[in-house]
Amino acid sequence: MISNKKGPTEILFNFWCKSSRKFNNGESPIVFRVIYRAQRKDIFTGISCPPKYWLKEERAVKLRYPAADEINNQLRKILGNAENAFQRLKFQGDEFSLDELMDLIKGKNPPPQNISDYIEIKLAEIKQRVNIDLAKTTFMRYNRIARFLNDFLSEKRKLKDIPVSKIDADFIREFFQYLRTTKGNSHNTCSSLLGCLRSILAPAIKRKVIKTNPFEEIVLNRKPVDRDFLEMEEIKRLQNLDCKTLSMDLKRDQFVFCCFTGLAYADLKALSKKDITQDNDGSLHIRHPRTKTGVMAIIPLLTVAENILKKYSPTNDCRDFQWTVYTNQKLNFGLKQIAIAAEINKPLFVHLARHTFATTVTMSNGISMESVSKMLGHSSLKHTQIYSKIVAAKVKQEMKGLRDLF
Numbered sequence: 001m002i003s004n005k006k007g008p009t010e011i012l013f014n015f016w017c018k019s020s021r022k023f024n025n026g027e028s029p030i031v032f033r034v035i036y037r038a039q040r041k042d043i044f045t046g047i048s049c050p051p052k053y054w055l056k057e058e059r060a061v062k063l064r065y066p067a068a069d070e071i072n073n074q075l076r077k078i079l080g081n082a083e084n085a086f087q088r089l090k091f092q093g094d095e096f097s098l099d100e101l102m103d104l105i106k107g108k109n110p111p112p113q114n115i116s117d118y119i120e121i122k123l124a125e126i127k128q129r130v131n132i133d134l135a136k137t138t139f140m141r142y143n144r145i146a147r148f149l150n151d152f153l154s155e156k157r158k159l160k161d162i163p164v165s166k167i168d169a170d171f172i173r174e175f176f177q178y179l180r181t182t183k184g185n186s187h188n189t190c191s192s193l194l195g196c197l198r199s200i201l202a203p204a205i206k207r208k209v210i211k212t213n214p215f216e217e218i219v220l221n222r223k224p225v226d227r228d229f230l231e232m233e234e235i236k237r238l239q240n241l242d243c244k245t246l247s248m249d250l251k252r253d254q255f256v257f258c259c260f261t262g263l264a265y266a267d268l269k270a271l272s273k274k275d276i277t278q279d280n281d282g283s284l285h286i287r288h289p290r291t292k293t294g295v296m297a298i299i300p301l302l303t304v305a306e307n308i309l310k311k312y313s314p315t316n317d318c319r320d321f322q323w324t325v326y327t328n329q330k331l332n333f334g335l336k337q338i339a340i341a342a343e344i345n346k347p348l349f350v351h352l353a354r355h356t357f358a359t360t361v362t363m364s365n366g367i368s369m370e371s372v373s374k375m376l377g378h379s380s381l382k383h384t385q386i387y388s389k390i391v392a393a394k395v396k397q398e399m400k401g402l403r404d405l406f
Contacts, residue, residue, distance in 0.1 A: 010036070010037065011034070011035065011036045011086055012033075012034070012035040012036075013032070013033070013034055013079055013082050013083070014032075014033040014034075014035070014059060015030055015031070015032055015033070015045075015059040015060075015075055015079075016030070016031055016033060016056075016059070017029075017030055017031075017049065017051055017054035017056075018030075018031050019051035019054075022051075023048060026050055027048035027049055027050050028048060028049070028050070028051050028054075029044050029045070029046075029047070029048050030045050030047045030048060030049065030054075030071075030075070031043065031044055031045065032044075032045050032078055032079075032082070034082065034098065034101065034102065034105070036098045036101060037098070039098045041098055041099075041102050043102070043105070043106065045074070045075070045078060047071055047074055047075070049061050049065060049067070049071060050065070053065040053068070059075075060072050060075065081105060082105045085101060085104040085105045086101060088104065089101060089104065113163050113164065113165075113209070114161045114162060114163055114164065115149065115153075115161060115162050115163075115164050115167070115200075115201075116161045118164060118200050118201060118203065118204060119142075119145075119146045119149070119200055121203075122142060122199065122200045123139075123142055123143070123146065126138060126139045126142050127139055131291070133289075133293075133294035134291075134292070134294075135266045135291040135292045136266075137266065137292070138292070141192070141193070141196055142196050142200075144193065145193050145196045145197055145200070148175075148178075148179060148183060148193065149175070149197070151182075151183075152175055152178050155178075155182070156174065156178060164201060164204040164209055164210055165204075165209055165210060165211070167201065167210055167214055168212070168214050169214040169215075169216075169217040169218060171214065172194065172197075172214050172215065172218050173218065175194075175197075176190055176194060176218075179193060179194075187222075188222045191220045191221065191222050192222075194215075194218070194220050195220055198215050198220070201214075227355045227359075227386060228346055228347075228352060228355065229352065229355040229356040229358075229359045229360055230259065230344070230346070230352065230353075230356045230360060231360060232360055234342075234344050234346070235256065235259055235356065235360070237342045237343070237344065238252055238255070238256055238338070238342050238344070239256060239304075241338065241341060241342045243338075243341075244341075247334065248334060248337065248338060248341075250323060250324070250326075251326065251331055251334040251335060251338060252338050253308050253311065253312075254268060254323070254325065254331070255331075255335055255338070255348065255350065255353050256304070256308060256353075257305050257308045257309070257353075258350065258353030258354060258357070259353040259356045259357055259360075259361065260302045260304045260305040260357065260361060261286060261299050261301070261302075261305050261357065262297075262299060262353075262354050262357035262358060262361075262362075262375055262376050263286075263288075263297075263299075263353075263354070264290070264291075264292065264350075264351060264354055265328050265331070265350040265351065266290075266291035266292060267288055267290055267291055267297070267377075268325055268350070269325040270288070270291055271286070271288060273319045273320065273321075275287060275288040276301065276309075276318065276319045283300065283301075284300075284301040284306060284318065284319075285298060285299060285300055285301060286298070286299040286301055287299075288377075289377075290377035293377065293379050295377045295378065295379050296377065297374070297375060297376060297377030298374055298375065299375045300375075301318070306318045309321040328350060331350055332348075332349045332350060335348035335349060335350070336348060354376070357375075357376075358372055358376060358384070362375070369381060369384050369385065372384055
């Protein structure tokens with residue numbers, strides 16, 4: 001029972017009975033030998049027979065041995081499994097070692113090869129970190145990139161999967177254009193999704209499964225966007241709004257609360273009594289690790305924000321606040337109705353409150369960028385600098401009228 005595959009990648013599979021080693025019952029172990037590119041590896045099959053019943057040339061057990069049929073069938077299965085393993089590695093088109101082949105023959109989990117393998121590993125990792133140091137939205141973003149990649153391979157390449165070794169800069173560029181055109185994503189969303197893909201492929205790049213880093217030729221830049229915010233007069237209009245329902249009142253209060261604290265939706269939803277601390281001088285602070293990044297945000301609790309919490313506290317202690325935070329979708333839908341009622345001609349959504357805090361409430365009132373960055377829980381000042389540009393543009397616009405007078 002021998003298999004010899006010759007060609008550019010030569011391999012030899014063989015069985016032999018190791019008669020130099022005998023068990024107490026007089027049987028000797030049958031060894032499976034693999035020779036690949038002048039290297040040799042032996043595997044003990046766990047099968048044995050008396051040496052006198054071993055057919056050296058046929059690499060099989062003599063049929064007159066009582067267990068011959070069962071043993072020879074087992075040997076054929078081992079050989080078939082080895083040949084399949086060899087063909088699988090050969091099909092992937094990359095160089096592989098004898099050790100990698102032996103691991104596959106033994107049933108050990110091979111290192112991931114296809115893009116779907118790497119996606120599955122990354123999704124499992126991200127899922128474990130949700131609500132620990134990552135927001136659920138991050139997991140959802142990785143799920144999106146998985147769906148989009150699957151659609152791209154199916155529609156553009158007519159494939160269900162692809163070895164990561166085949167991914168190059170051209171693949172990344174084509175996928176970017178697919179995200180922009182077919183899927184209709186903005187430039188910045190595409191850059192963000194490709195950032196997820198780069199993270200997914202990082203292990204393959206590090207292990208040289210992808211020999212040349214395809215992202216070295218790709219610049220994942222983000223285009224500047226206009227970040228709208230509310231003016232103080234518009235905030236006051238919201239505060240003075242006579243809300244018709246308790247639900248509308250709650251949504252308005254939570255939005256205004258975010259305008260004076262800079263909390264993002266996920267952090268608003270996660271906020272609890274333990275996040276509000278009191279200093280020796282009696283001042284209150286929100287100390288809360290951002291759900292998205294895990295970076296600690298430290299926010300002095302302004303009187304406006306404190307009073308909103310007191311409104312929902314049965315003890316008049318703002319730390320005992322009790323409220324329900326609607327889903328992001330329901331809250332944003334309610335804010336659209338509130339904007340109409342308050343005659344605000346801007347699309348209201350939860351994150352607009354964060355922009356308002358950074359610009360109208362803090363920087364426009366002389367708070368330093370470093371302090372604003374700490375309150376927003378930014379991991380880098382570069383994330384905060386966009387707001388300083390907005391404030392600078394605002395000052396420039398206001399000074400334009402003054403320039404005409406002087």
